[in-house]
Amino acid sequence: MSRSGQTTTVRESLRDIAAIVARVGVGGIFFANGWRKLEIGLAQTGVQFQGQGAPAPRAWATVTMLTELIGGALLIAGLMVSVTGLILFAEAVAVLWVAPPLNPITLNELILLGAASLLLAVVGAGRISVDHMVVIRRRETEAANEFAADHEADAVIASLRDPAKPPADPVAKSSDVKGSGPAARKDAAKKEEPGKAAESDVSLEDTAPHARPRRTESAPSDEPAPGDTLVAGRKKPPARGRRTTTGGD
Structure with missing residues (x-):
């Protein structure tokens, strides 16, 4: 990373840290003021606004209490900081205009809180906030x-x-990509080449050598053949021809 890139990264990190510190500080003060109004009650808060010369003091007490409680919590969380900062700034200006605090410290605090709220509304919540997470998800969805x-x-x-070629179906393409594993290739091979499966089955047959069956000679039959002579119930063997010799060569 170049030196300029490192400088930019450091600046962004410092900006995020400053933003979260400002959010927690300003939002915490607003939330504490609203919580104090809630604790003492709307009636007592209305009496204070009445002493400051505010018209409809009970309504002012209710509006300021809700604005400070909800706005302070949103600033701390970093949610809708731009809108929340503008609302809190408007609330501070309205209180200064309608019912300015009698205590100088409270007056200075109100001015500082209004200015800080406006600054946060313009600058933003930083990257350590709910707003940044929402923006990231929105950008990913848009992309x-x-x-x-x-x-x-x-x-x-x-x-x-190419009118003859149908447009590619992204759903089918995704299914083809998903089915490109070994099992899918094996099924495709079985469908395309059915003869290979038969050959593999034949190759698995038993090819071990076996002993040949011994050939047995048939026993001579005792039944007489045509032309044989029976002697005492048995077949008479044929007469052997005698060799005749002539005297004197």
Whole structure:
């Protein structure tokens, strides 16, 4: 990182720290003032506003109490700081205009709180706040929507350039991407090449050598064949021819 980049990062960090310190300080004082009004009661607070010359003191007591309680809590949390700061600044100006405090310390405190509220409304809550988290999520959502719109526009342009080719379906594309694992490739291979499965089944057959069956010779049959002579119930063997010799060569 360059020196200028480091300087910018340091400045942003200091700005965030200053913003959260100011928010907690200003919001804490506003919340404490509203809580004190709530503790002593609206009647007593109305009496104080009546002593300061405010018209409808009970209404002023109710409005200022709610504004300081809710506004102080929002400043501390860093939620809607721009709007909250303007509301608290307007409340301080209204009190100074309608019923200025009789105590100088309270008057100075009210002026400082109004100025700080206006400053926070202009500067913002910083990155350590709820507002910053909401902005980040909003930007991420907008970026996702823009990406989807660009993808759809590209698909339409591609379909116009090549009418014969249907536009790519992002849902189908995502399903293809999800189904690109080993199991999906295995299923696709089975569908495309059914012959390979049969070959693999044949290769799994038992090919171990086995002993050949011994050939047995058939026993001679005792049944007489046509032309045989039976002697005492048995087959008479055929007569052997004698070799005749002639005398004197």
